[in-house]
Amino acid sequence: MSFLQLSNVTKFYGSTCAVSAMNLTVEKGEFVSLLGPSGCGKTTTLQMVAGFEAVSSGRITLDGRDITEAKANTRGLGIVFQTYALFPHMSVADNVSFGLEMRKMHKTERSERVKQALALVHLEAHASRYPRELSGGQRQRVALARALVIEPPVLLLDEPLSNLDAKLREEMQFELRKIQRKVGTTTVMVTHDQSEAMSISDRVVVMEAGCATQIDHPHQVYEHPRTRFISTFVGKANLLTGQVLATGAQFRVKLGHVEVAVDDVGFRHGAMVLLSVRPEKMQLCETGQGRLDGMVRERFFLGSQWLFAVTTELGELTVLCPNDGRPALEEGHAVGIDWPTHCTRLLPADEVALTPLVSA
Amino acid sequence: MSHSRPLTPWWLTAPAFLLFTCLLLVPLLLTAVLSFNAYDPVTGVKAGEFTLEHYAHVFTDDYYYGIFWRTFWISGLVTLICIAVGAPEAYILSRMGKPWRSILLLVVLAPLLVSVVVRAFGWSLLLGPEGLVNGCLKLIGLQPVRMLYTEIAVVVALVHVMLPFMVIPVWTSLQKLDHGVENAALSLGASPFTTLRRIVLPQVLPGILSGSLIVFGLAASAFAIPGLLGGRRLKMVATVVYDEYLHELNWPLGAAIALILLVANLVVMLSYNRLLEGRYKKSLV
Numbered sequence: 273m274s275f276l277q278l279s280n281v282t283k284f285y286g287s288t289c290a291v292s293a294m295n296l297t298v299e300k301g302e303f304v305s306l307l308g309p310s311g312c313g314k315t316t317t318l319q320m321v322a323g324f325e326a327v328s329s330g331r332i333t334l335d336g337r338d339i340t341e342a343k344a345n346t347r348g349l350g351i352v353f354q355t356y357a358l359f360p361h362m363s364v365a366d367n368v369s370f371g372l373e374m375r376k377m378h379k380t381e382r383s384e385r386v387k388q389a390l391a392l393v394h395l396e397a398h399a400s401r402y403p404r405e406l407s408g409g410q411r412q413r414v415a416l417a418r419a420l421v422i423e424p425p426v427l428l429l430d431e432p433l434s435n436l437d438a439k440l441r442e443e444m445q446f447e448l449r450k451i452q453r454k455v456g457t458t459t460v461m462v463t464h465d466q467s468e469a470m471s472i473s474d475r476v477v478v479m480e481a482g483c484a485t486q487i488d489h490p491h492q493v494y495e496h497p498r499t500r501f502i503s504t505f506v507g508k509a510n511l512l513t514g515q516v517l518a519t520g521a522q523f524r525v526k527l528g529h530v531e532v533a534v535d536d537v538g539f540r541h542g543a544m545v546l547l548s549v550r551p552e553k554m555q556l557c558e559t560g561q562g563r564l565d566g567m568v569r570e571r572f573f574l575g576s577q578w579l580f581a582v583t584t585e586l587g588e589l590t591v592l593c594p595n596d597g598r599p600a601l602e603e604g605h606a607v608g609i610d611w612p613t614h615c616t617r618l619l620p621a622d623e624v625a626l627t628p629l630v631s632a
Numbered sequence: 633m634s635h636s637r638p639l640t641p642w643w644l645t646a647p648a649f650l651l652f653t654c655l656l657l658v659p660l661l662l663t664a665v666l667s668f669n670a671y672d673p674v675t676g677v678k679a680g681e682f683t684l685e686h687y688a689h690v691f692t693d694d695y696y697y698g699i700f701w702r703t704f705w706i707s708g709l710v711t712l713i714c715i716a717v718g719a720p721e722a723y724i725l726s727r728m729g730k731p732w733r734s735i736l737l738l739v740v741l742a743p744l745l746v747s748v749v750v751r752a753f754g755w756s757l758l759l760g761p762e763g764l765v766n767g768c769l770k771l772i773g774l775q776p777v778r779m780l781y782t783e784i785a786v787v788v789a790l791v792h793v794m795l796p797f798m799v800i801p802v803w804t805s806l807q808k809l810d811h812g813v814e815n816a817a818l819s820l821g822a823s824p825f826t827t828l829r830r831i832v833l834p835q836v837l838p839g840i841l842s843g844s845l846i847v848f849g850l851a852a853s854a855f856a857i858p859g860l861l862g863g864r865r866l867k868m869v870a871t872v873v874y875d876e877y878l879h880e881l882n883w884p885l886g887a888a889i890a891l892i893l894l895v896a897n898l899v900v901m902l903s904y905n906r907l908l909e910g911r912y913k914k915s916l917v
Contacts, residue, residue: 322815322819324815324818343818344818344819345819345820345821345823345824347819349819353812353816355810355812356812357810357813357815358813359813359816359817359831360835361834370820370830371821374820374822374826418816418820422820
């Protein structure tokens with residue numbers, strides 16, 4: 273029996289289905305992210321686990337206890353809200369202490385625990401400040417300390433980093449992971465930022481229109497996306513429509529006039545597929561040396577990388593090259609594009625695409 | 633341009649400044665001067681002759697103490713009832729759905745849209761000896777209660793019209809409240825009541841404070857409702873001032889009472905403000 277379990281959890285708002293038959297098991301100490309675009313039902317799922325939204329059907333169990341109908345204030349979960357939701361009229365220490373006070377803990381033990389929690393998030397020096405006197409990152413850490421001090425069985429994070437600026441967000445990602453490892457609290461995080469989900473979670477649940485479409489380790493989600501949506505939502509991908517040609521044990525995909533070799537991925541001869549290659553898996557080479565020839569239409573300097581938009585007979589492809597110090601190809605330059613066979617992924621061609629799609 | 637710039641704020645505030653000077657400061661000053669003028673029942677106000685007699689008269693006569701005391705306890709009671717009714721009302725309103733919220737807010741504001749005279753006569757119809765309330769009491773077998781021309785009628789009618797002045801400031805401070813804060817308290821194990829008391833109430837306190845000041849100030853200087861529903865014998869300060877001016881024609885005494893009311897009101901409101909605001913100044917801006 274896993275620690276937190278969602279079985280067939282469904283949420284209807286009137287006749288609109290926000291979450292449909294969601295199944296998820298979270299093991300003790302695990303860090304799981306619910307990842308998806310806005311409106312995919314990830315926040316609703318979290319709200320149902322927290323007890324702020326009623327479950328239309330299905331069950332939620334925590335450590336063997338059915339909490340589907342339990343009131344929010346009896347679940348004992350730690351929650352960090354997107355807006356932090358700190359109590360503005362209380363000092364930092366009082367904010368953190370509130371949950372312990374509700375548990376009728378003795379004053380001396382309480383202040384000891386508050387001190388520890390604030391030390392965990394490096395805010396000992398700010399205990400007597402008020403939330404409005406703190407920066408965004410500090411507020412976020414107070415919210416985290418307030419949620420963790422009650423030693424909850426599960427920590428729920430609702431887009432915890434979305435209100436921080438880019439640099440701080442990156443710092444806090446690793447800080448969050450470090451703290452979670454240290455305390456060992458089972459954590460469920462909601463986010464729309466794929467890099468955030470990838471970098472800190474043990475497992476990622478990709479959600480799309482109320483359904484969990486893939487539940488896997490971050491690396492697996494990135495390298496083996498199960499749908500076209502995931503391959504473009506998690507990272508970038510060059511998608512090309514083609515037809516599988518099988519000759520014995522050899523598989524090839526026919527893309528227009530070009531045929532490219534692929535690994536056996538379980539499609540029959542003649543099946544329509546989407547061939548997906550990540551931009552960073554592609555290399556630019558001399559014309560005629562690669563699988564495709566094209567011309568650099570535009571290039572963008574990203575600091576550590578160069579991003580090339582290359583026009584080929586199959587449409588425009590995106591290629592990411594590391595900035596290794598060599599001069600980058602000029603716009604208008606003819607190039608060849610190559611990629612290792614094991615880096616191609618085949619997806620069922622659920623939607624017919626006439627032109628190759630490059631999505632971020 | 634740099635030369636004329638410091639003048640701009642003066643020009644912009646000039647209309648308001650002029651309005652306040654002409655319509656508030658000057659009459660107030662004239663009233664203050666009048667309150668020190670000597671008065672003779674036969675010849676009237678003696679211009680140029682000054683005395684403290686009127687103030688001495690008010691401060692030595694128990695009759696006036698009674699009236700001031702009644703005015704302030706009625707205002708205090710009205711304020712308390714407005715807090716008890718208005719603050720929860722504002723909270724419930726703020727949690728309501730779309731169409732009902734605006735409709736019920738309009739209902740709350742309705743007393744302000746009805747003329748004070750019509751409103752007062754409405755209450756006298758309801759509260760009179762043969763009125764609806766006593767009719768209902770009779771129906772369930774109770775003795776009729778004398779309400780009209782007593783403090784009850786004045787308090788009821790004042791609460792009715794003052795309620796919007798409590799609901800609106802509390803409503804405004806509730807708008808600033810992040811609803812996540814309530815969920816946060818619940819998630820930390822607080823009961824809904826504790827959440828309301830420890831989390832919501834302290835945050836709407838500034839609204840309750842300003843609402844109380846408005847309600848108390850308006851109730852203490854209310855004239856029409858005590859005049860119409862309190863009757864001739866149940867006097868409040870504003871009605872006494874009116875009587876002194878128009879019936880006794882003792883303008884200086886009326887002016888003195890009006891100024892004492894103004895000062896007393898200021899003292900009560902400022903100390904109340906200090907008491908409450910001082911406690912929450914640190915945490916709430």
